[in-house]
Amino acid sequence: MSQQLAEVETLFLHEGRSDYTVAALRDGDRVLHGRLKLKETSAGPRPGKFHAVRGDEEEPRRPEEFVELARAANRIRISQQTSKEGRKRLQSMLEGYQLDALVVRTCRRCAANGDYSPITEDTAIAHNDEHICPDCARQELDRELSFKGGFTGAAEDRLEDLLLEVGDLDRIVNLLQGGLDPDLTKYDEVSATVDDISPVRTDELDLHPELAKRTQDRFEELLPVQSLSVRNGLLDGDDQLVVSATATGKTLVGELTGIDRALKGEGTLLFLVPLVALANQKHEDFQDRYGDVLDVSLRVGSSRITDEGTRFDPGADVIVGTYEGIDHALRTGKDLGDVGTVVIDEVHTLKEGERGHRLDGLISRLKYYAEERQARTSHGYDGAQWVYLSATVGNPNWLAKQLEATLIEFEERPVPIERHVTFADEREKTRIEDKLVKREFDQESSKGYRGQTIVFTNSRRRCHEISRKLNYSSAPYHAGLDHGRRKQVERQFLDQDLSAVVTTAALAAGVDFPASQVIFDSLAMGIEWLSVQEFSQMLGRAGRPDYHDRGRVYLLVEPDAVYHNSMDMTEEEVAFKLLKGEMEDVNTVYDETAAVEETLANITVAGKQAKRLNDRMIGEIPTKHAVGKLLEWNFIDGFEPTPLGRAVTRHFLDPDEAFRILDGVRKGTPPYQLVAQLELYDEEL
Numbered sequence: 034m035s036q037q038l039a040e041v042e043t044l045f046l047h048e049g050r051s052d053y054t055v056a057a058l059r060d061g062d063r064v065l066h067g068r069l070k071l072k073e074t075s076a077g078p079r080p081g082k083f084h085a086v087r088g089d090e091e092e093p094r095r096p097e098e099f100v101e102l103a104r105a106a107n108r109i110r111i112s113q114q115t116s117k118e119g120r121k122r123l124q125s126m127l128e129g130y131q132l133d134a135l136v137v138r139t140c141r142r143c144a145a146n147g148d149y150s151p152i153t154e155d156t157a158i159a160h161n162d163e164h165i166c167p168d169c170a171r172q173e174l175d176r177e178l179s180f181k182g183g184f185t186g187a188a189e190d191r192l193e194d195l196l197l198e199v200g201d202l203d204r205i206v207n208l209l210q211g212g213l214d215p216d217l218t219k220y221d222e223v224s225a226t227v228d229d230i231s232p233v234r235t236d237e238l239d240l241h242p243e244l245a246k247r248t249q250d251r252f253e254e255l256l257p258v259q260s261l262s263v264r265n266g267l268l269d270g271d272d273q274l275v276v277s278a279t280a281t282g283k284t285l286v287g288e289l290t291g292i293d294r295a296l297k298g299e300g301t302l303l304f305l306v307p308l309v310a311l312a313n314q315k316h317e318d319f320q321d322r323y324g325d326v327l328d329v330s331l332r333v334g335s336s337r338i339t340d341e342g343t344r345f346d347p348g349a350d351v352i353v354g355t356y357e358g359i360d361h362a363l364r365t366g367k368d369l370g371d372v373g374t375v376v377i378d379e380v381h382t383l384k385e386g387e388r389g390h391r392l393d394g395l396i397s398r399l400k401y402y403a404e405e406r407q408a409r410t411s412h413g414y415d416g417a418q419w420v421y422l423s424a425t426v427g428n429p430n431w432l433a434k435q436l437e438a439t440l441i442e443f444e445e446r447p448v449p450i451e452r453h454v455t456f457a458d459e460r461e462k463t464r465i466e467d468k469l470v471k472r473e474f475d476q477e478s479s480k481g482y483r484g485q486t487i488v489f490t491n492s493r494r495r496c497h498e499i500s501r502k503l504n505y506s507s508a509p510y511h512a513g514l515d516h517g518r519r520k521q522v523e524r525q526f527l528d529q530d531l532s533a534v535v536t537t538a539a540l541a542a543g544v545d546f547p548a549s550q551v552i553f554d555s556l557a558m559g560i561e562w563l564s565v566q567e568f569s570q571m572l573g574r575a576g577r578p579d580y581h582d583r584g585r586v587y588l589l590v591e592p593d594a595v596y597h598n599s600m601d602m603t604e605e606e607v608a609f610k611l612l613k614g615e616m617e618d619v620n621t622v623y624d625e626t627a628a629v630e631e632t633l634a635n636i637t638v639a640g641k642q643a644k645r646l647n648d649r650m651i652g653e654i655p656t657k658h659a660v661g662k663l664l665e666w667n668f669i670d671g672f673e674p675t676p677l678g679r680a681v682t683r684h685f686l687d688p689d690e691a692f693r694i695l696d697g698v699r700k701g702t703p704p705y706q707l708v709a710q711l712e713l714y715d716e717e718l
Contacts, residue, residue: 041065044106046123046134047144048115053123055083056147057102066147069099071122078126086147100130109134110149114141140166160202170202177206181456184592188456188605211461213468218453218587220612225449230257239268240289241296243326248289256282258443259289265439268293272419272438274380279424279573280545281445287376287420295327295350300373300414302351303399307382307392309333309355310512310537315378316353317516327351332358356388357685360395363402364634364682371410372403372417380421380432381566383651384619390652391685393621394631396436397646398638424573425566427616435651447578453587454608462589463502466552469587473550474505474532482580485526486533487546489571490554491596496535499554505532512537550585551575555604560597562607565614588612621652625662626687632659633668637682641672662688 041064045056049068057065065085072081080096103109111123111134120136127134138157142165143150150166158170165173174196178184184192195217196205208217232254240248255263258277267273267290275283291302304319306312316331323329330346332354347368352359362369377396383389403417419438426432433440457465466488473484488499496509508522508531525531526546534546535554551574556563563571576584588611594604602610623631632654635643647654663669666688668678681691697707 041102041106042108043149044103044109045112045139045144045149046109046115047112047139048119049145052082053115053119054144054147055099055102056149057106058149063148065102067094067099071126077129078122079129080126103127103130103132110137110139110151111135112139112141112144113137114139114144138164140164140169142166142169158196158200158202165202167197170196173202174205177209181209181592184456185603185606187609188590188592191454191609209456211455211457211465213455213465213472215453218455220452220454220588223446223450223452226444226446228257228443228445230260230443232257233260233263238263238289240293243296244289244292247322256285257445258282258441259285261443262286262441263289265441267420270418272436273441274421274423274426274429274433274436274438275441275443276423276426276429277441277443278445279570280577281443283422283424284378286441287374287378287422290418290420291374291376292323292327292351294373294418300371300417301349301369302374302376303359303369303372303417304351304353304376304378305356305359305395306353306378307356307388311378312353312355312358313512314519319351319353323351329353332362356382356392356395360391360398360634361683361685363395363398363638369402371406371414372399374418374420375399375403377419377421379423380436381423381426381619383432383621384566384617385564387627389621390623390627390631393650393652394634394646397650398635400649401639401642401646423566423619424570425616426619428618428620432619432651448576448581448583450572450575450584450586452572452612453585454590454612455587456592456605457589458591458594462554462591463499465587465589466499466554467503467505469550469552470503470507470533471505473585478549478581480580480582482547482549483529483532484549484581485529485531485546486550486552487548487574488533488535488552488554490535490537491557491559493537495554496537500533500535503533503535507531507533507535510534510536546574547577547580548574549576549581549583550587552587552589554589555596556588556590556607556611557596557600557604560599562600562602563611565611565617568611568614569616621650623652623654625658626689628654628656628659629662629668630682630685630687632656633663633674633678634682636663636669636672637674637679643672666691 041057041059043058045058047054053069055067055069056063067086068084068091069080070082071078080099083094083096083099084091085094109127109132111120113136124134137151140150140152141163152164152166156167157164158167160170160173171193174192178189192205196202199217204214204217208214234254235249235252238245238248258275258281262273262275267286275286277283287304291304294300295302304315306315312331312333316329320329327350328346329351330349332352347370382392407414407416421436421438429440429442455465470486473486476484490496490499493511493513496511500507500509508525510519510522522534526534551572558567572586575586588608590605590608592605632643632647635646639646644656647656663678667675668681669675674682694707
């Protein structure tokens with residue numbers, strides 16, 4: 034006891050059911066836990082029984098030992114939760130020994146366990162009509178998270194930060210149950226930024242009369258990024274890399290120069306996109322807008338079995354295609370005619386796994402095609418103008434230099450965007466989406482427009498499921514719908530007859546609805562998580578300056594969710610990675626498989642000049658090693674593809690796929706079964 038007396042800094046007393054909890058502390062650590070009963074004497078309340086508590090056992094001590102403990106303490110504190118009568122008795126007892134005590138606000142839960150945990154206005158956490166300390170609040174939050182299941186470090190950290198920020202555990206629990214307290218769901222706000230750029234009037238543009246009339250009917254002035262592009266040589270034939278946020282008008286940059294050159298007989302416009310759905314939509318747009326004066330054609334990817342892509346007329350004025358569709362034409366020696374303008378939309382695809390190296394190779398092969406055609410023709414064909422478009426590039430100056438293009442970079446956010454995060458499972462998500470869509474549609478901006486929502490999800494089935502469960506008028510919108518139905522949805526949305534459209538993430542780049550709110554039902558695109566670039570582009574759909582005062586973005590995050598067994602992160606981990614992530618640099622990284630595939634394609638297209646094509650690509654290719662492998666595998670003979678090599682490159686096969694097919698052929702496996710096995714193998718990766 035003498036050691037304990039020497040160590041006591043604080044003696045803490047708290048009323049229990051029939052006695053008082055005693056805690057003696059030194060340097061914040063408890064050195065004694067006890068229980069004290071008072072007895073009434075002629076001199077007033079005095080210590081009656083005193084026990085030291087160790088776990089579930091209590092050791093009787095002399096009442097006088099409590100008095101010695103109290104006299105040795107530097108300070109004595111009584112919990113505010115002790116009743117007025119209890120405080121009065123304790124203070125009367127202590128005064129009998131000429132000792133003073135202060136009443137302090139403490140955590141009742143800690144006090145009941147014999148721990149001294151004072152709380153202040155700044156540290157107190159509200160819970161169930163009382164206030165507890167941050168440590169007890171964290172423990173309660175951990176219990177709630179354990180009950181909900183699946184939360185990982187990033188989500189737990191976010192919720193703990195919110196808990197300490199708002200000081201109310203009940204509000205955090207309500208958030209976990211699907212509540213939409215905007216002060217809690219709000220993650221941050223992306224401020225509005227507007228650059229002062231003098232607009233170019235459309236009646237001042239030197240365009241073909243047909244295009245001039247149509248452009249002036251649509252706009253009086255060009256948007257800032259379009260004006261910058263025109264002032265920096267767009268209509269003079271200069272190659273450009275245009276980097277600007279979603280919905281700032283980049284597409285018209287490529288359209289203006291490409292359509293103008295096509296109308297003037299200066300070559301075909303190739304407008305290239307990464308996905309078939311986007312190609313179909315862009316083809317429809319061009320057909321509707323220019324189909325009466327230009328021949329608009331479509332070229333998308335070919336079948337692995339029939340080798341038939343969508344046919345197009347090589348003499349067409351406008352060819353809209355996927356990267357793979359045009360690359361297939363090059364790999365198989367098709368005539369693309371005089372290519373006047375090449376627009377590469379979503380050029381940041383260069384950094385993506387399989388599609389990245391194929392886009393890199395396509396650009397090199399297409400440039401070679403245009404150069405060779407220019408050298409062979411005698412009718413004044415002067416090659417192609419290149420326009421690269423992207424909303425999101427981490428290293429635009431480097432990329433522009435590699436592409437030998439003028440950088441047109443315009444960073445503008447015309448309205449602020451609030452970004453919100455909340456947690457919900459798949460069933461809860463639709464209920465929350467319904468609430469958010471209703472709330473947004475019931476509000477009107479200062480410009481007189483009701484709030485409308487785009488819900489992004491990862492499958493067509495889910496699009497229909499969500500739309501059915503929204504009580505306000507809505508519609509699914511994806512590439513599986515026919516042209517008429519999609520156009521009907523677009524008109525209804527523009528007329529504000531729909532509160533929401535529910536679309537797939539895969540169609541995000543092509544969706545052009547003037548929405549005030551974007552909801553992420555899923556952070557996946559198919560079976561892959563969204564990249565920072567894709568996420569940034571999609572959330573940029575929220576808020577238009579001519580319609581809205583601000584945009585809102587909601588991420589509905591399912592703890593521990595994955596959409597495919599190949600995913601090595603969970604949805605809440607991805608959510609905070611996307612919200613905190615910096616824009617990734619765009620570059621193409623080659624492993625052996627990618628290097629061999631692109632080198633084989635370049636040899637097929639350019640023969641002995643394949644090294645020149647390799648050297649001009651964005652990524653670095655070990656050409657000597659790749660050629661060695663192609664010779665070893667009998668894909669080339671000198672600088673000519675063998676029949677096997679030609680088959681491999683025309684079907685976009687990597688070496689492993691080629692060898693599996695060869696093995697299947699030798700075993701007599703039917704072609705359709707071979708394709709099914711390949712698809713199954715890809716799914717298992």
